[in-house]
Amino acid sequence: MSSDLGQDDLLIFADDERQPTLAESGSIENRWKVVIVDDEQEVHHLTRLVLSDFEFDGRRLEFVSAYSEPEAMKVLEDHPDAAVVLLDVVMDRDDSGLRIVRHIRERLKYVTTRIILRTGQPGQAPEKVVITNYDINDYKEKTELTAQKLFTTVMAALRSYRDIQVIENNKLGLEKIIHASADLFELKSLNQFASGVLTQLTAILNLNRNALHCNSFAVSKGQEEIYILAATGDYSDSAVPNTRVQDVAPPRVLRCIEEAFRNKRGEFAADHFTCYFQSKTGRENVIYFEGAVKPSEWNRYLIDIYCSNVSIAFENLYLNEEVETTQKDIIFTLGEIAETRSKETGNHVKRVAEYSKLLALKVGLPEEEAEMIRLASSMHDVGKVAVPDEILNKPGKLTPExxxxxxxxxxxxxxxxxxxNRDLIKTAAIIAYQHHEKYDGQGYPNGLAGEEIHLYGRIAALADVFDALGSDRVYKKAWPLEDILDYFRRESGRHFDPKLVDLFFEHLDDILEIRDRYSDPRLA
Known part of the structure; x- marks a missing residue:
């Protein structure tokens, strides 16, 4: 050692009791974690002493100690967030420190942790050999480590660790943006989409923060009111989709949302940010997001990228909504045209559609599929447009031909x-084709039996016959309800799926409520 160094600059090793694991002053939250691995208690004590007032980037140090090779391996497994490891070479074995290096890099796969090798016996681990063959970041002989040099060494290691973490988090953030943006286009419901956006934003901004609690709203502006599409955090329980935001949001949040709509742009503030979206058709949406910390410049960049994709997805969703609405209108119109040609009321189409959805739900199909059956069943008789009027509207008995x-x-x-290729039209095709098949195989056009008949066809068959028997037609008068119910009991397992007949009777009150809601005047 140099003789001109002052006594205070030297790390003097003296006997001392083992120190507590964590630094005693201040909170341990958000500290740089330093693992000290050495079989000498004095090294632990003096390292803590020298670095007791250390601070970097506004954060203090948290110390974790290990005194042997097995203990070090266990401690490191328990602390994957270790920023720096101060590692002795010779402990239980002459190469314990080198074995721990292999453990950190190869088994635990900690690539960002900075490893500083400290040895009092450089002959056991020559610097050139160790630095070449082992993935360490610094090599120090204990005899050269003054207090100042230890401070400088740890400072350099932490600066390197921080910068690597930033790069890794940025990479992770971009990966999340890519995956999140792809997922956006899988969500077809506006409410599901909005909920997905809020969840993904939380994930993107929460990359390396375990304690960050985020609250957020996604809202849509109607003609007069602002409605909630989705919410997270403290707002999730009270913010039911499609309720007015002013009934739920705190005044300060409401002001931020209204300001975003008024200014037609979002903004970043100390504890929250807003994003504004407007579609080409004029539909407006705002996302409000609040968390514990102000977004960094990088996170703002991620948000900007993500929101660009959200804007495109909103646009696509609204366009798809327009297409689906138009498609639904066309389907109902075609169904009504078919019924009108046979001098039947369009309410027959509505009733069959509602009966079909009810049965679909009661048989256990999800809401989305049941709604598709409701829409598609209105097309069950669309093929009648190809039947001549004189046959379709003949008041008397039809000939076999x-x-x-x-x-x-x-x-x-x-x-x-x-x-x-549209699911809705494919469902309508199945129903149009199979709604006259019978469960016992005596129906048409293909004489299918039992579960050979698609469930959609079985549902539509029951709904269509129930409404047809209860309605006036050019060739018959409406049957009394009791006669219809007797017919259904007789035809269970013959004309109709017996399970659907059972469900029909279980929910007869709901069926009759639909019939009364869409009733029509009897034909003269």
């Missing part, structure tokens, strides 16, 4: 609909 023509409406309907 005429009935064969009528039966062809199932094939005509299927031919009209089966070329689409």
């Amino acid at each position: 005429e009935f064969d023509v009528i039966k062809q409406h199932t094939n005509h309907g299927y031919a009209m609909l089966n070329h689409s």
